[in-house]
Amino acid sequence: MTFIRDPLWNNIRVDPVAQKLLDTAVVQRLRYVRQLGLAHLVYPGATHSRFEHALGAYHLARRTLHYLREAGALEGIAPDEPAVVAAAALLHDVGHHPFSHALEEIGVPHHETVSGPLVTGGEVGGILREAIAPDAGARVHALIRGASASPLQGLISGSLDLDKMDYLKRDALMCGVPYGEIDEDRLMHAMVVVDDHATGRRRVGIRAKGLSALESLLFAKYQMYRNVYWHHAVRSATAMYKRLVEGALSSGALDAARLGGYTDEGLLHALDQSADSGARALLDALRRRRLYKRAFEAPAAELPVASLEWISEDRARTRTAERALATRLGVPASDVLLDFPAKTQMLGLDLPVLGKDGGVRLLTQAGMAGAIDLPKLSEELYRSARWLRVFTARRTTLERTALGGVLGVTI
Numbered sequence: 001m002t003f004i005r006d007p008l009w010n011n012i013r014v015d016p017v018a019q020k021l022l023d024t025a026v027v028q029r030l031r032y033v034r035q036l037g038l039a040h041l042v043y044p045g046a047t048h049s050r051f052e053h054a055l056g057a058y059h060l061a062r063r064t065l066h067y068l069r070e071a072g073a074l075e076g077i078a079p080d081e082p083a084v085v086a087a088a089a090l091l092h093d094v095g096h097h098p099f100s101h102a103l104e105e106i107g108v109p110h111h112e113t114v115s116g117p118l119v120t121g122g123e124v125g126g127i128l129r130e131a132i133a134p135d136a137g138a139r140v141h142a143l144i145r146g147a148s149a150s151p152l153q154g155l156i157s158g159s160l161d162l163d164k165m166d167y168l169k170r171d172a173l174m175c176g177v178p179y180g181e182i183d184e185d186r187l188m189h190a191m192v193v194v195d196d197h198a199t200g201r202r203r204v205g206i207r208a209k210g211l212s213a214l215e216s217l218l219f220a221k222y223q224m225y226r227n228v229y230w231h232h233a234v235r236s237a238t239a240m241y242k243r244l245v246e247g248a249l250s251s252g253a254l255d256a257a258r259l260g261g262y263t264d265e266g267l268l269h270a271l272d273q274s275a276d277s278g279a280r281a282l283l284d285a286l287r288r289r290r291l292y293k294r295a296f297e298a299p300a301a302e303l304p305v306a307s308l309e310w311i312s313e314d315r316a317r318t319r320t321a322e323r324a325l326a327t328r329l330g331v332p333a334s335d336v337l338l339d340f341p342a343k344t345q346m347l348g349l350d351l352p353v354l355g356k357d358g359g360v361r362l363l364t365q366a367g368m369a370g371a372i373d374l375p376k377l378s379e380e381l382y383r384s385a386r387w388l389r390v391f392t393a394r395r396t397t398l399e400r401t402a403l404g405g406v407l408g409v410t411i
Contacts, residue, residue, distance in 0.1 A: 004055060008170050012059045017083065017131045018090055022055075024123045026094045030054055032263035036171060037100035038237035039228060041289050043175035046228075050093045056166035061089035064155060064162060064188045073193040076202075077151055083132045088143035088156045092163060094118045097259050098267040102238045105342050106246050106315055112145050114260040119144070151193050154204030159351040159363075160191065160214070168220045171228060179223030186213040194352045194360050205352030205360065214351075222381040230341055236291040236391045239337040240282060244271055246315065247279055278334055285393075292337055292391035295329070295398040298411065300386040307409045308388060311340035324406045325390060325398065335393035341386055349378070 002014045014022065021027055030050035039046040065082045068074050074082065095114030097103040104110055118124060120137035128136035142148035146157035155162055165184045172180025190210025196203050206214065228234070245267075248254040253274030262270065271283055285291070311318050318338055326336040351363045388411075390398050404411035 006052070006055060006059070008166070008173055009056060009059050012055055013062070014055075014058075015062075015086075017087065017127065018058060020127045020131065021087065021090055021124060024127070026118045026122070026124055027051070027054070027091070029261070029263060030093060030096070032265065033096055033098055033100075034264055035100065035167065036175075036228070037102055037234075038241060038286075039175070039231070039234050041237050041291070042231055042233045043177070043228065045174045045176050046171070048170060048174045050096055053163075053167055053170060054090050054093055056170055057092060057163050058086060058090040060162040060165055060184070060188070061086045061155060064191060065152075067188055068191065068193065071192070073191075077193070080133050080136070081150060081152060084136055084139045085143065085150070085152045085155055087128060087132065087136065088140045089162060091115070091119050091124065091140060092144050092156060094124070095260050098262045098264045099238075099241060102242055103245055103259060105238075105312060106242050106249075108249075108256050108259055111260070115144055116141050118260075149201065151202035152204060154351075155191075158204065159349050160187065160204065160206060160217075164217060164221065168217070168224055171224060172220070175228055177224075177227060179227055180220045181216065182220050183213040183216045186210060187217065192354050194354055196352050196362075197360065198362060203352060205354055207354050208356060211353070211363075218378055218381070222385055225382075226385040230385055230387065232294055232297065232387070232389060233291055235339050235341065235387075235389060236294075236337070237286060237289075239339045239391055240286050240292060243334075243337060244275075244279055244282055244286070248274055282334070292335075292393055293395045294389055295336075295392045295396050296390040296400070296403055297387050298400075299384055300388065301380075301383040303388055303411065304409050305383070308340055308407065309343060311338055311388070311407075312342040321406055325403070328402050328406065329392065329396060329398065331392065331394070331396075337391040339389045339391060343386075344382075 002019055004012045004014055006012050033050045034040065035048050035050055035053050036046045065085065093111065095111040095118055097108060097111060119140050125137040128140060139148065143150060143153060143156040146153065154160055165182055165187065168180040169182055169184065187210055190207045190213060192205050192207055193202055194205040245254065248271055249256055254270060275283055322336045322338050323333045325338065326333045329336065349363050353361050353363050355361065390403060400411045
């Protein structure tokens with residue numbers, strides 16, 4: 001075993017297979033992809049990388065597998081499945097584009113799709129085949145996509161996935177905020193593998209006594225979205241970055257299929273090399289932190305959300321709206337950015353709960369009798385964290401009625 005020092009988990013023990021995977025080019029690239037994209041423009045300490053997060057997720061996977069093994073929960077599971085799960089935790093972000101999830105909001109392939117050839121072929125695929133099993137690469141990718149029939153799928157993608165536990169605590173630590181506190185030890189010890197009678201398969205669930213720790217995960221995620229991930233200045237910088245990349249893709253200066261191979265700075269350099277005068281001015285403003293200002297903002301709780309989802313889904317329609325808003329404000333079209341974060345579930349719930357009596361109940365988005373209404377609470381928190389914003393290059397004010405007129409809704 002090799003030990004790696006980590007600011008969050010202290011010593012991380014790395015087994016020989018993980019050591020080989022860490023030394024591959026696709027994993028080493030993650031050292032140069034920031035975990036939080038452009039959040040360092042608001043929180044200077046947020047320069048930690050996807051590489052650190054991958055190590056943390058791997059560490060939590062090994063710990064959880066150890067607890068499950070001690071409890072006898074891995075009996076009947078393929079002997080090589082824990083190794084596949086640990087590898088999936090380490091490799092789950094290898095397909096990430098530069099600056100985190102931002103580019104997925106403009107329609108480029110999702111990082112889970114991009115990861116396919118990276119984990120099933122090449123250097124990584126060879127290590128997995130030789131060290132674990134001939135089909136290990138395909139099994140790892142299925143876990144990453146949330147499409148595996150493995151009873152342990154929930155550790156990699158699901159209501160309790162270990163990815164969330166690491167990034168929430170790590171992001172809070174590196175940003176210097178007190179919002180990411182999670183009772184992760186309680187959560188991991190409460191995990192079980194149970195029979196899901198609805199599907200007839202075994203899957204990861206949680207003991208009822210761990211539900212309070214699940215609540216801590218929900219509150220931590222809400223606080224981080226509200227204060228860090230969807231902070232207005234972070235969203236402004238992200239909108240500027242998306243406009244730059246979108247323009248480069250439209251002009252042919254960048255190839256969407258190659259985006260997953262760039263580092264953060266490598267992509268900025270490529271944008272700089274191909275930029276026209278307008279794009280170069282926007283890139284310079286981003287690098288100098290001359291961020292676009294808020295001309296309008298309102299929380300989703302006050303809005304007809306269903307009529308506005310197209311803002312994060314239909315880029316052509318959004319660009320048309322931005323041009324119309326620019327005309328209303330009497331500014332160049334390039335000076336207006338419309339932002340509504342892509343819809344996400346604050347806490348997607350599909351989780352077997354093992355009661356003290358040995359019975360298994362399912363906690364879903366519809367809730368569960370006798371438990372706190374986590375789904376309803378999750379939706380309320382989500383609606384208060386998600387904001388519609390209009391950013392402009394120069395400080396101005398956009399009236400609510402004017403915005404509603406352009407968007408075709410009453411704001």
